[in-house]
Amino acid sequence: MFEKNPVCQLLNIQYPIIQGGMVWVSGWRLASAVSNAGGLGVIGAGSMTPELLLHHISQCKTATNLPFGVNIPLIYKHSDEFIKICVDENVPVVITSAGNPKTYTNTLKQNGIKVIHVVSSTTFAQKAQEAGVDAIVAEGFEAGGHNGREETTTFVLLPSVVRSVSIPVIAAGGIATGQQMLATFVLGAHGVQIGTRFIATYEASAHENFKKIIIEAKEGDTFLCLKKLVPTRLYKNRLFIQIQELENKGASVSELLEFLGSNKSRLGIFEGDVENGMLEVGQNVSIIDKILSAKEIIDEIITDFKKTYNNLKF
Numbered sequence: 447m448f449e450k451n452p453v454c455q456l457l458n459i460q461y462p463i464i465q466g467g468m469v470w471v472s473g474w475r476l477a478s479a480v481s482n483a484g485g486l487g488v489i490g491a492g493s494m495t496p497e498l499l500l501h502h503i504s505q506c507k508t509a510t511n512l513p514f515g516v517n518i519p520l521i522y523k524h525s526d527e528f529i530k531i532c533v534d535e536n537v538p539v540v541i542t543s544a545g546n547p548k549t550y551t552n553t554l555k556q557n558g559i560k561v562i563h564v565v566s567s568t569t570f571a572q573k574a575q576e577a578g579v580d581a582i583v584a585e586g587f588e589a590g591g592h593n594g595r596e597e598t599t600t601f602v603l604l605p606s607v608v609r610s611v612s613i614p615v616i617a618a619g620g621i622a623t624g625q626q627m628l629a630t631f632v633l634g635a636h637g638v639q640i641g642t643r644f645i646a647t648y649e650a651s652a653h654e655n656f657k658k659i660i661i662e663a664k665e666g667d668t669f670l671c672l673k674k675l676v677p678t679r680l681y682k683n684r685l686f687i688q689i690q691e692l693e694n695k696g697a698s699v700s701e702l703l704e705f706l707g708s709n710k711s712r713l714g715i716f717e718g719d720v721e722n723g724m725l726e727v728g729q730n731v732s733i734i735d736k737i738l739s740a741k742e743i744i745d746e747i748i749t750d751f752k753k754t755y756n757n758l759k760f
């Protein structure tokens with residue numbers, strides 16, 4: 447079914463499913479499991495030091511012979527070193543986010559690396575295409591983690607981006623099932639990037655307390671906050687309520703930064719303090735109800751995609 451799919455052809459993968467790079471969640475275990483199951487597994491460099499990234503790349507190469515990627519959020523301080531490591535290690539795919547795609551795209555492509563950039567608006571999609579990236583992830587307001595300022599939903603963003611660029615478009619934000627994946631294809635996507643659903647896997651490095659939140663959370667349990675800093679979708683825990691109170695009082699950027707301090711994501715996602723840590727999750731958390739292996743998730747999504755396509759009735 448996906449033999450001629452442009453994302454599969456570009457990335458040399460079986461299914462057009464990319465596992466989104468996630469701080470403190472997607473190390474080599476998750477990335478290699480996703481790649482071995484036919485998708486593109488992605489190591490999230492955002493929470494790593496350069497040494498740790500090198501370790502994860504090397505472990506990933508041992509665990510899979512198939513293509514995998516590295517996600518580099520360009521707002522973090524180690525970007526130059528991360529790019530150099532990806533080039534030296536011949537990483538097949540780099541997915542950049544939260545920054546200017548012009549900065550590294552040429553260097554990566556000259557070294558034979560496929561480049562994908564994550565955007566939250568049509569304007570940024572056009573800029574990414576101009577910068578020469580191979581494909582775009584169009585990520586809507588439903589997504590977990592950092593988010594677009596304009597709050598454009600996947601349902602609206604996707605057709606607009608598809609209309610405005612000529613390179614493959616990968617949908618992200620709110621996708622957890624085969625039915626949702628099929629809906630994005632109807633809107634013109636050639637692939638999907640899925641984050642939150644892959645937290646609920648045995649292979650994710652997230653703390654068990656966080657995984658428990660993922661399978662228990664209900665509709666309405668996530669909110670976008672921190673628009674003055676970097677808009678971020680979070681699970682509504684004690685930390686979120688404190689942030690909300692500060693924002694309602696009109697806290698300045700420096701007051702918010704002082705309150706947050708450092709490593710709140712590590713505290714929540716990796717160390718499992720689910721009240722005082724920052725828990726990045728997408729809206730689709732409400733439809734995730736069990737922990738599975740990455741392979742079980744991919745098989746289920748592909749089966750449901752095909753079944754729904756074949757049974758569509760009007």
Ligand SMILES: Cc1cc2nc3c(=O)[nH]c(=O)nc-3n(C[C@H](O)[C@H](O)[C@H](O)COP(=O)(O)O)c2cc1C
Pocket residue numbers: 465466467468469471490491492493517518519542543544564585588589590591592618619620621639640641642643715725726727728729730
């Ligand atoms: C816990 C968590 C951490 C994330 N970290 C990153 C990151 O480091 N870099 C990035 O580009 N996107 C990051 N994202 C976004 C995902 O890669 C993905 O695009 C998004 O989760 C897709 O939306 P979904 O959560 O609705 O599936 C993160 C998302 C989550 C839930």
